[in-house]
Amino acid sequence: MSPGILDTPLARHAKIEVPLICGAMYPCSNPELVAAVSDAGGIGIVQPISLTYVHGHDFREGLRLIRRLTPKPIGMNALIEQSSRTYHERMTRWIDIALEEGVRFFVTSLGNPRWVVDRVGAVGGVVYHDVTERKWAEKGLAGGVQGLIAVNRRAGGHAGPKSAEVLIEELGGLGVPVVCAGGIGDERGFLDALRLGYAGAQLGTRFIATTECRSSEAYKRAILAAGEDDIVLSERITGVPVAVIRTPYIERIGLRAGPVARWMLRHRRTKHLMRTIYALRSLWQLKRASLDETGEKDYWQAGKSAATIDRIEPAGAIVRRFAAAAG
Numbered sequence: 001m002s003p004g005i006l007d008t009p010l011a012r013h014a015k016i017e018v019p020l021i022c023g024a025m026y027p028c029s030n031p032e033l034v035a036a037v038s039d040a041g042g043i044g045i046v047q048p049i050s051l052t053y054v055h056g057h058d059f060r061e062g063l064r065l066i067r068r069l070t071p072k073p074i075g076m077n078a079l080i081e082q083s084s085r086t087y088h089e090r091m092t093r094w095i096d097i098a099l100e101e102g103v104r105f106f107v108t109s110l111g112n113p114r115w116v117v118d119r120v121g122a123v124g125g126v127v128y129h130d131v132t133e134r135k136w137a138e139k140g141l142a143g144g145v146q147g148l149i150a151v152n153r154r155a156g157g158h159a160g161p162k163s164a165e166v167l168i169e170e171l172g173g174l175g176v177p178v179v180c181a182g183g184i185g186d187e188r189g190f191l192d193a194l195r196l197g198y199a200g201a202q203l204g205t206r207f208i209a210t211t212e213c214r215s216s217e218a219y220k221r222a223i224l225a226a227g228e229d230d231i232v233l234s235e236r237i238t239g240v241p242v243a244v245i246r247t248p249y250i251e252r253i254g255l256r257a258g259p260v261a262r263w264m265l266r267h268r269r270t271k272h273l274m275r276t277i278y279a280l281r282s283l284w285q286l287k288r289a290s291l292d293e294t295g296e297k298d299y300w301q302a303g304k305s306a307a308t309i310d311r312i313e314p315a316g317a318i319v320r321r322f323a324a325a326a327g
Contacts, residue, residue: 005194005326006018006019006323006326006327008177008194008199008200009147009176009177009199010147010177010179010199010200011199011200013105013126013128013146013147013177014043014073014075014105014126015073015104015105016038016041016042016043016072016073017041017042017323018040018041018042018319018322018323019042019179019194019199019200019201020037020041020042020043020190020200020201020202020203020319020322020323021042021043021044021045021075021107021149021179021181021200021201021202021203022034022037022042022043022044022045022202022203022204022207022315023045023077023107023149023181023202023203023204023207024045024046024047024050024076024077024107025047025050025157025204025207025208025301026047026049026050026054027050027053027054027215027290027291028050028204028207028208028213028214028215028290029044029045029046029047029050029051030050030051030054030055030212030213030214031051031055031057031062031065031066031069032069032212032213032214033207033210033212033213033214033315034046034066034074035066035069035070035074035212036069036070036210036212036314036315036316037207037315037316037319038066038070038072038073038074039069039070039072039316040315040316040317040318040319040320041072041319041320041323042319043072043073043074043075043105044066044074044075045074045075045076045077045105045107046062046063046066046074046075046076046077046098046103047077048076048077048078048091048094054290054291055214059094059097060097060100060101063097063098063101063103064101067101067102073104073105074103074105075103075105075106075107076094076095076098076103076105076106076107077106077107077108077109078091078094078095078106078107078108078109078113078116079091079108079109079110079111080108080109080110080111080112080113080115080116081109081110081111092115095116095119095120096119099119099120099123099125103125104120104123104124104125104126105125105126105128106120106125106126106127106128107127107128107129107130107149108127108128108129108130108140108145109129109130110130112139112143113127113129113140113143113144113145114143114144117143117144117145118144121144126146126147127144127145127146127147128145128146128147128148128149128177128179129143129145129147129148129149130148130149130151130181131148131149131150131151131160131171132150132151132152132160132161132162133160133161133162133167133170134170134171137150137170137171137174138174141174141176145176146176146177147176147177147178147179147199148171148174148176148177148178148179149179149181149202150164150167150168150171150178150179150180150181150198151181151182152164152167152180152181152182152183153182154182154183154303154304154305155181155182155183155204155243155303156182156204156205156231156243156301156302156303156305157204157242157243157301157303158241158242158243159182159233159241159242159243159303160182164180164182164183164193164196164198165196167180168180168196168197168198172197177199177200178197178198178199179198179199179200179201179202180193180196180198180200180201180202181201181202181204182303182304182305183303183304183305184201184202184203184206184305185203185205185206185305185306185307185308185309186206186305186308186309187321187322187325187326188308188325189201189305189308190322190325190326191325191326194326203305203318204303205223205302205303205305205306205309206305206309206318207315207318208220208223208302209223209224209309209311209312209313210312210313210314210315210318211312211313211314211315212314212315213315214291215290215291216290216291216293217293218293218294218298219290219300220312222245222247222298222300222302223245223300223302223306223309224306224309224310224311224312226245226302226306226307227306227307228304228306228307229246230245230246230306231243231244231245231246231302231303231304231306232244232245232246232250234250242301243301243302243303243304244299244300244301244302245298245300245301245302245306247298247299247300248298249297249298249299250298250299
């Protein structure tokens, strides 16, 4: 690798030393984890519902706590799907507070990002958009985003249907930086992504298995023990496939949505209601499971990168090790 391999468009956009993102994770993104990744030279992304509902911080005070832990750049994730007027108003307020507190890097997910781009761009900030295929990338670019987070089929949570190789072929010529999200748990995966032409990598599962993450030790040990075949797609969390660790609980409830739920999800008039029911239930279940130290509530999201993760370590050590491998 050449000496300037870490000097990518993502690194310049986010004003970071290592083009490595700690992706926003519900319920795993606590302030200490976000700060540790940023302080080591990558960028941690705040997940607002995780910060407030799971970890109990007032949103502004949570951002200020992170600022006390590191002076380096942090980002914020904005889920912008128009699920309700109340949620939209809350997200708008969170974005305004983040901008007031100096956040200048945003990652949008779902929906049309134009209103976020306009707000963030007015103060010189940058917006990247989560996508799983070209048609969503084109919609994001029409909304003015400056970069794309390409979520592939090896990701945890809401994984995409395509491989990292196919996604960079589809998106690499669109004229904006593309970040690889999914399946990266070690230095080799990071370097492979850069060689493919990605401007950086977004990691989630790797950063759960860290000393700073407040998720339970049982959850972290499950990541260390998991192989690729232990990561399965469940429709039972949000109504669309989500990558989780195969556990006794997951085996017991099954992977497919029930017949009534499937019927409701197929119809325009009932789809929103069913998604809302799923969302409210999953917020509570995932929060409870991630913090439960007994391991009895084994309802854990993870990607296939779990197969390459063999120890719990400080988040900063991961960032520095990845940077050293590219040097």
